[in-house]
Amino acid sequence: MSRTVQTFDLASGVKIPWLGWGNGSGQARNVPVQAGLIALKAGIRHVDTAQNYLNEGAVGETVANSGLSKDEIFVTSKLPVNEVRPAVQESIKKLGFIPDLFLIHSPHVAALADLKKTWQVLEEMKDAGELKEIGVSNFRPQDLEVVLDGAKYQPAVNQIEYHPYTLAHLEPVLAIQAKHGILTESFGPLTPLLRHPTGGPVKPVLTKIAKRVTESNPSLPIPVDEVVVLLLWTRAMGVVAVTASGNEERIKLLAEISYLPENILTKEEVQEITSVGKTVHFRHYREHMEKDFALPDLPDGTT
Numbered sequence: 001m002s003r004t005v006q007t008f009d010l011a012s013g014v015k016i017p018w019l020g021w022g023n024g025s026g027q028a029r030n031v032p033v034q035a036g037l038i039a040l041k042a043g044i045r046h047v048d049t050a051q052n053y054l055n056e057g058a059v060g061e062t063v064a065n066s067g068l069s070k071d072e073i074f075v076t077s078k079l080p081v082n083e084v085r086p087a088v089q090e091s092i093k094k095l096g097f098i099p100d101l102f103l104i105h106s107p108h109v110a111a112l113a114d115l116k117k118t119w120q121v122l123e124e125m126k127d128a129g130e131l132k133e134i135g136v137s138n139f140r141p142q143d144l145e146v147v148l149d150g151a152k153y154q155p156a157v158n159q160i161e162y163h164p165y166t167l168a169h170l171e172p173v174l175a176i177q178a179k180h181g182i183l184t185e186s187f188g189p190l191t192p193l194l195r196h197p198t199g200g201p202v203k204p205v206l207t208k209i210a211k212r213v214t215e216s217n218p219s220l221p222i223p224v225d226e227v228v229v230l231l232l233w234t235r236a237m238g239v240v241a242v243t244a245s246g247n248e249e250r251i252k253l254l255a256e257i258s259y260l261p262e263n264i265l266t267k268e269e270v271q272e273i274t275s276v277g278k279t280v281h282f283r284h285y286r287e288h289m290e291k292d293f294a295l296p297d298l299p300d301g302t303t
């Protein structure tokens with residue numbers, strides 16, 4: 001039976017699968033071809049890579065050997081430096097195609113004053129058909145404002161560490177993105193469960209909801225645990241989840257999650273995860289977003 005990929009719309013109307021499989025972390029980074037082939041065969045249709053992960057070539061090889069047409073797979077890559085044109089050309093050469101989405105990996109690739117120019121080169125390349133969708137990653141409010149000022153194209157996405165424990169800090173970023181129709185992509189969506197020392201106050205809420213969903217949906221194709229609920233919460237927030245795995249069973253599970261129908265979580269459950277999450281600030285990837293961007297005065301949720 002054919003399954004329909006579940007997607008969000010970018011501002012341009014281009015569709016992006018709501019769950020992406022990244023090869024920039026964990027075991028997936030070490031065995032990107034093997035894991036990538038498992039992911040595509042299992043049904044993953046969104047692959048997240050970057051020049052910095054040193055495996056764009058592996059993505060090209062995976063896509064070419066997948067038995068799928070490139071058009072069926074949404075691929076993102078990212079710019080690590082401020083020499084835009086040669087870097088884009090390098091990505092395209094390694095991938096073997098123009099990525100569907102190309103992001104400035106971090107605002108720190110250029111001084112704040114030079115970010116505008118970096119964005120303008122990406123806009124020119126998009127106009128020339130050398131790039132498709134363009135966006136940003138790890139952008140703070142001040143970075144978004146610089147790029148948006150007089151922009152021909154707004155960033156399609158901002159890929160940031162997004163989960164319940166970054167919500168309070170991200171409020172000003174999310175407000176700008178809502179105003180300009182910039183889709184949020186979450187990396188590190190499983191951080192509350194995998195990287196927070198105790199799981200914090202959201203963990204028992206996820207456990208309770210997983211039990212409720214399991215009991216009321218006996219025909220779901222996969223067991224529903226806290227990981228599944230946290231990814232479904234990300235989707236319910238209108239946010240793309242960029243997750244990862246190098247483990248065959250877990251890759252297949254992620255693929256199954258990506259095809260689950262909407263509205264498995266109730267509005268009240270989504271709201272409970274959100275409001276409990278906002279009582280804590282905890283971030284794993286700290287180097288980009290915590291510089292010159294005031295932190296909320298909140299506990300880290302370890303006690």
Ligand SMILES: NC(=O)c1ccc[n+]([C@@H]2O[C@H](COP(=O)([O-])OP(=O)(O)OC[C@H]3O[C@@H](n4cnc5c(N)ncnc54)[C@H](OP(=O)(O)O)[C@@H]3O)[C@@H](O)[C@H]2O)c1
Pocket residue numbers: 021022023024025026027028048049105137138159160186187188189190191194227242243244245246247250253254285
């Ligand atoms: N733009 C940026 O600056 C930036 C920064 C960080 C990450 N990223 C992108 O986002 C991707 C994901 O980042 P992340 O690793 O932080 O995401 P994450 O979703 O928080 O964590 C992924 C980890 O979760 C584990 N996992 C997956 N399914 C699981 C399950 N069912 N149960 C338990 N554990 C499970 C995997 O470990 P196993 O391999 O052992 O299954 C994997 O290492 C990266 O690969 C990269 O593409 C971007």
